[in-house]
Amino acid sequence: EDQVTQSPEALRLQEGESSSLNCSYTVSGLRGLFWYRQDPGKGPEFLFTLYSAGEEKEKERLKATLTKKESFLHITAPKPEDSATYLCAVQGGGAQKLVFGQGTRLTINP
Amino acid sequence: GAVVSQHPSRVICKSGTSVKIECRSLDFQATTMFWYRQFPKKSLMLMATSNEGSKATYEQGVEKDKFLINHASLTLSTLTVTSAHPEDSSFYICSAISLSTDTQYFGPGTRLTVL
Numbered sequence: 300e301d302q303v304t305q306s307p308e309a310l311r312l313q314e315g316e317s318s319s320l321n322c323s324y325t326v327s328g329l330r331g332l333f334w335y336r337q338d339p340g341k342g343p344e345f346l347f348t349l350y351s352a353g354e355e356k357e358k359e360r361l362k363a364t365l366t367k368k369e370s371f372l373h374i375t376a377p378k379p380e381d382s383a384t385y386l387c388a389v390q391g392g393g394a395q396k397l398v399f400g401q402g403t404r405l406t407i408n409p
Numbered sequence: 410g411a412v413v414s415q416h417p418s419r420v421i422c423k424s425g426t427s428v429k430i431e432c433r434s435l436d437f438q439a440t441t442m443f444w445y446r447q448f449p450k451k452s453l454m455l456m457a458t459s460n461e462g463s464k465a466t467y468e469q470g471v472e473k474d475k476f477l478i479n480h481a482s483l484t485l486s487t488l489t490v491t492s493a494h495p496e497d498s499s500f501y502i503c504s505a506i507s508l509s510t511d512t513q514y515f516g517p518g519t520r521l522t523v524l
Binding site: 330331333335340341342343344345348386395396397399400401402404 | 411413415441443450451452453455458500502504506510511512513514515516517518520
């Protein structure tokens with residue numbers, strides 16, 4: 300059974316304090332690993348898709364990396380507007396559905 | 410691009426009534442859409458997979474007679490909560506797969522409150 304575990308559950312940072320969020324996964328035949336951002340009361344917003352170990356993608360202050368067992372979402376010099384819940388999900392084998400982790404609630408204090 | 414809308418954004422209804430929620434892919438066609446339910450401070454729980462022109466596939470434990478799904482076109486899926494009760498109150502979110510990117514894009518969600 301495909302599984303995704305995210306850590307930490309919650310993270311508070313000061314503005315400008317860089318850090319990383321972790322997503323550990325087990326999946327049969329990784330088809331893609333996805334990162335989403337979700338603001339309270341809204342649907343998830345797509346950030347990145349990673350397909351194979353060693354792949355990296357960047358968008359503004361965010362960079363996602365992938366190994367065979369985990370993915371990291373690095374946030375560099377975050378701003379208060381980066382506060383949100385970040386969700387990691389995997390798509391395995393021949394399935395189209397995603398298996399989500401529990402998310403990391405990130406708070407950036409000014 | 411890749412915009413998914415939901416209507417209504419919030420709905421309040423009386424116990425025993427039925428409520429329909431629409432999910433539309435605005436700028437792409439989606440043969441597959443998904444319906445999720447989310448409880449406060451929890452992750453998304455997949456309820457069912459909606460395939461255009463065929464019956465939906467429900468996840469274990471989801472009552473298919475209570476949560477009716479119709480995917481009548483390549484841009485529209487509907488979820489009807491039948492005979493709603495207070496325990497059905499939740500945040501319902503749909504998503505659609507863009508075939509060009511094989512990525513799920515999510516709608517903004519519908520807050521259902523059953524009195």
